[in-house]
Amino acid sequence: MFSAVGPPVTVRVPAKINLHLAVGDLRPDGYHDLVTVFQALSLTDEVTVTAAVPGAIEPGVSVGAADGVDVSEVPADTTNLAWRAVEALGRRVDRAPDVRVGLRKAIPVAGGMAGGSADAAGALLATAGLWRLDLGRDALMEVAAEVGSDVAFALHGGTALGTGRGERLVPVLSRHTFHWVVAVADHGLSTPTVFGELDRLRARPEAPRRVGDVEPVLEALASGEARSLALLLGNDLQAAAVSLDPGLRRTLRAGVDAGALAGVVSGSGPTCVFLCDGHDAAVRVAAELAGAGVCRTVRVAHGPVPGARVVDGHGGS
Ligand code: C5P
Known part of the structure; x- marks a missing residue:
């Protein structure tokens, strides 16, 4: 039809x-x-x-x-x-x-x-x-x-x-803009594999520590303080991603050495993201990280930004 x-x-x-x-x-x-x-x-x-x-x-x-x-x-x-x-x-x-x-x-x-x-x-x-x-x-x-x-x-x-x-x-509520450096790896990680690795690690006696409560993160977001948020970034999947890809430890360290406030594996990885103290700091961190040889490419980004939106054509009624 x-x-x-x-x-x-x-x-x-x-x-x-x-x-x-x-x-x-x-x-x-x-x-x-x-x-x-x-x-x-x-x-x-x-x-x-x-x-x-x-x-x-x-x-x-x-x-x-x-x-x-x-x-x-x-x-x-x-x-x-x-x-x-x-x-x-x-x-x-x-x-x-x-x-x-x-x-x-x-x-x-x-x-x-x-x-x-x-x-x-x-x-x-x-x-x-x-x-x-x-x-x-x-x-x-x-x-x-x-x-x-x-x-x-x-x-x-x-x-x-x-x-x-x-x-x-x-x-x-997050009124402020946060500035990030994104370190892109030269390979991917499969999401189900990373979740599976976390289950495996948790079954062992020395299971990875779990992240804390979410409330302080929400408070830091409301305050807009990048330094407060930096102390609270946490991801239970990070231990699993690092277990599968130990080189991520070097990437995370290199971002902080380059001047980021903190770094964390994004979701199931292997991308690492680094919170920086403003746009200029992010540009400096990105330049240094790009030269450190720990990732394929580096991007500067900010958030939050809006979700999916029509940029050309019909936006629906
Ligand atoms: O929902 P999605 O297809 O993106 O999820 C991909 C895989 O990631 C799932 O099949 C599952 O193995 C894992 N997953 C999970 N728990 C979630 C989200 C995803 O175990 N909350």
Whole structure:
């Protein structure tokens, strides 16, 4: 069936980091309950959704890179999470996924910054715009949560407290801008493998220490004090990521040696992020870290930034 659609819709969508990531025990469904504080960073992918030519069945995904990101591992076919998001939306509104999705990636791939989830969120919002759906934010968030644990946050953006699998979100007051240096590794880590490694480490007598309560993190965010926040950054997955990739210890040390206030593995890694005392400090830390030979590439970013938003085309009603 052919239905009229408008011109392509392009959505910009941010990477996330976890300022606090407390991981609970393994659940029967294979997931872990989380208490996490997400922040969206100014490192963004662009997702363009175009109506497929009627009759010419060529659905799928094409992938391009911005900023020298290595996209060789990103599937350019219907196994891509962005495509699964389009299919999930199609099921929701009983419509065939008659679109093509184009990705322009600047978020590190398999880096613990939810790049795949960001693309899925972008594809959802762009397809909803292209199809001129009147779905509402809550329904879109529901489809997002079905597609992956981090997809809802990529739509939400800003700073948020996540619980459940990470898909249940409450906005967190964070009026100030924080400045970050992002150290991108030359390889990825698989999220399920890192969660599995944490379960393995926790089964041993010398289990890694768990991160503390989230409340002080929320207070530091409300105060806007980078120095207070720096003392509280914590990630239960860090021990697992470092266990799988011991070189991350050197990366974390190098960022602090370069003048960052603190560093932490982002999500399941291997990307490390460093909180800095302002933009100029971040630029200095980035330059020094780039010369330290501990990562593939270095970026300066700030957060919080908004979640997925339409930058070109129809923004829905
Ligand atoms: O939800 P998503 O597909 O992004 O999760 C990828 C994998 O990460 C899951 O299959 C699971 O192994 C792990 N995971 C987890 N607990 C979470 C989120 C993800 O164990 N809360």
